[in-house]
Amino acid sequence: MRKLLKPTLAFAAIVASAMWILSAPETLSDGAEFARLGDVEKGRDVFYAGGCASCHAAPKAEGDAKLVLTGGRKFPSAFGTFYAPNISPDSKFGIGNWTALDLANAMVKGVSPGGQHYYPAFPYTSYSRMELADIVDLHAFLNTLPSSNEINREHELPLPTRFRRALGLWKLLYLDNDVVSGDFSRGQYLVEGLGHCAECHTPRTILGGLKSASWMSGAPLSEGEGRVPNITPHADGLAHWSIDDLTEYLESGFTPDFDSASGVMVDVIENTSQLSDEDRLAIATYLKALTPIPKP
Ligand code: HEC
Ligand code: HEC
Structure with missing residues (x-):
């Protein structure tokens, strides 16, 4: 046993110092x-x-x-x-x-x-x-x-x-x-970067990281019951929404089904309503160009 302890401890020390170095800000x-x-x-x-x-x-x-x-x-x-x-x-x-x-x-x-x-x-x-x-x-x-x-x-x-x-x-x-989907464009910058839409609309791994293979296909709500909807252009998601439907929603919160946004999405629309028409159009164009993915 003794004989094994030394190399084991040495190995643990090496792993610990590697972890320490790798975790440096x-x-x-x-x-x-x-x-x-x-x-x-x-x-x-x-x-x-x-x-x-x-x-x-x-x-x-x-x-x-x-x-x-x-x-x-x-x-x-x-x-x-x-x-x-x-x-x-x-x-x-x-x-x-x-x-x-x-x-x-x-x-x-x-x-x-x-x-x-x-x-x-x-x-x-x-x-x-x-x-x-x-x-x-x-x-x-x-x-x-x-x-x-x-x-x-x-x-x-x-x-x-x-x-x-x-x-x-x-x-x-x-x-x-790295960008996740498509070519670099204004819409991509607004959705994947600043607008951080994926933080709610994409499911997470056990460790809390975003699953990029299921990009924007919907996820459980982090607070309370219910789900964040799939916003890829799949039948489970935004397939029946036109680009105009999307820009309208991002400006006023009205959906093409004569409903209006509720929950945390209301806060998001308070922000997107302050953007320019061009920026809302860029977001809508990006979403409609996503790979359609069924909800997980
Ligand atoms: C989804 C919620 C959320 C959004 C959106 C958000 N933040 Fe934060 N922010 C937090 C939380 C939670 C912390 C605390 C993180 C920690 O303690 O490690 C934080 C920390 C910070 C800090 C560090 C403050 C300090 O005292 O060290 C800054 C600066 C900051 N946010 C700026 C911003 C800016 C600017 C924006 C908009 C572009 C923004 N945040 C959007 C939740 C958010
Ligand atoms: C804080 C979490 C959160 C963030 C961030 C967020 N969303 Fe949402 N989103 C939701 C929830 C929850 C709903 C469902 C709202 C409802 O049921 O009325 C929703 C609904 C939607 C819908 C309508 C889908 C449908 O089928 O009704 C669209 C489109 C949408 N979000 C786009 C976006 C875009 C674009 C962004 C980034 C600018 C974004 N969301 C950021 C939580 C979020």
Whole structure:
């Protein structure tokens, strides 16, 4: 037994150090793109396309109160309960001290200014496809919003998910900025990147990563009963919706069956209704060009 113990321990130590190295947070290097003054108007469009207020506004906030990004909204999941943080421009309680580079590291690398991994309850797995110029503009827009001195709530996590470092290994499996479907286009950027539509419409693996083979074919609702619908052009999904039906829905929430959007999709439409007609058309065109997949 003794004889075996030494090599076993040595092997375990090698594995542990390899894991430690592999899980290290990766960050962007500072570059000329971050020296530019962000464009507030463009940043506003990025903000609505990205749907930040849906998660970072106070729970139940309406109208202008949605622009106070105090955080506090609760996200129950199989991995524990997460709370959205304050991302208002308050320099103590929010992210007022952050540079555009800090914001870019959070959005595309899922890494905090202190070098810690974020949990994917923050959908950086989609935002990782964002263009850095858009992040610089978004940073400028966020700085024009009202401040809030709400204190961040701690996540409630069971032991196995409490260590952020382990997320480095999760990221090796599920974080990449490759596009999923079709050629690069505005619609693809809005759906797969900023709009993070797949985060709800695509089923997940046991470890919580998106199953790209079942892209947009529908998934269980993360909160409460029911399902998020299949939005591929399959008979189970949007086969009978025209491009016009889709742009109408993204603007007003009305469906071709004379129904209207409900649940969390209402928040999404609050954001897509703020986009330009061209952007809604780009989203609709992308969805209709997806591979039709039956619901899982
Ligand atoms: C689906 C909900 C959701 C959406 C949408 C979302 N976030 Fe978050 N965000 C979170 C959660 C949850 C966290 C906490 C992650 C953690 O603690 O690891 C977070 C963390 C952050 C942080 C880190 C804050 C800190 O104090 O370290 C920033 C910055 C941020 N989000 C910005 C944004 C921006 C900008 C957008 C829109 C483009 C956005 N988020 C959209 C849920 C969301
Ligand atoms: C927070 C989760 C969530 C996100 C993010 C999300 N959706 Fe949805 N979506 C839903 C749910 C839930 C429904 C069902 C709404 C209902 O029953 O009225 C839905 C419905 C839809 C429908 C109507 C389908 C039908 O058969 O009625 C379309 C189209 C759609 N979403 C497109 C999108 C697009 C495009 C995006 C990204 C810009 C997006 N969704 C982002 C949860 C989400």
